[in-house]
Amino acid sequence: MERELLLLGLLRQQDTHGYQLHEFINRYLSTCTDMKKPTAYAVLDKMAARGWITIDHEGREGNRPRRRVYTITDAGEAEFQRLLRANLSQHHPVYFTNDIGIAFLDALPHTEALPLLQERRAAIDERLTYLRTLQPPHESPALILDHYLWHLQSELKWLDTLLERLND
Amino acid sequence: MERELLLLGLLRQQDTHGYQLHEFINRYLSTCTDMKKPTAYAVLDKMAARGWITIDHEGREGNRPRRRVYTITDAGEAEFQRLLRANLSQHHPVYFTNDIGIAFLDALPHTEALPLLQERRAAIDERLTYLRTLQPPHESPALILDHYLWHLQSELKWLDTLLERLND
DNA sequence: TCGTGACTAGTCAATACTGACTATAAGGAT
């Protein structure tokens, strides 16, 4: 359902084709989803079948390969409004895959766990440093980035309290 | 890969069957994964095929229906050690599905967005209050819970800064 | 001008995942 919201929201701003949609998501919205290219096409096909979007089979412009340009319909806009309100009003938990390792921390002596977690800490720190250099394009992607930076800083702090606890 | 780590880690502590594994994950590790029951069975089958675990077809004890009890092998233990180190040392990003709505915030006037986001805030708050009442069973699940409480508090704070910004 | 790597655009076979189901048992309430 969130994939539909995302694609409808982007198509609403501008008619475009699958490849470009995926590119944009990958570049500016990678903190929200890791949707792969074939998944994007599958969702677009499904939405077309439901009448939320239409497909313009664009004859190759210039001499690029053929491509399909998608346009949102009135039904699609209505669906977007519905999905947006649902997304904004509800809480979607995130899943901390990385905590599965934490759950089995006692399988390792502290002397082994510490350097591994310090490696993790460095990876988070590096990501944070990189994201801070980014300049997001529009209004709302800036919010997304801000939120992710906030989150990563919080993660770093928690990890530091854990590292301290492991140091006894 | 994280699903394998999770199931191996639990089987390592105690031989048990698929249903119980899923129950435990659902109760104490639901912040790490939302793995469904059929997925757990599929992963277990795959690991058995790879020789990481073995299956004891236990004749119905008492008169409960037949069930399969899984036992971790030496190869499984080795794999667990490998997966655990990989998980601890790397950073696995989380995906903020909930930010997809935030990305399209400007599709709504502030007067509409505000009450929706306040509803979301209430949902987070309620979840937080509930989790604070929980008493986790063992050592490590307590860490997991602690981390999730830390995260939810951070989320609440960010959402509050956003709400303030929307209030102009 | 030919080769090489990078970018654009989309596809497909295979795998992963899950909603909805079966079937048995136990614990009440009537």
Add this chain to the structure above:
DNA sequence: ATCCTTATAGTCAGTATTGACTAGTCACGA
């Protein structure tokens, strides 16, 4: 006794997802 609900244990058909691929274009150096 019979009915209803909840818990145990697992299955399966159908949908969702993705790694690896095709195929054309562009640009740049040798």
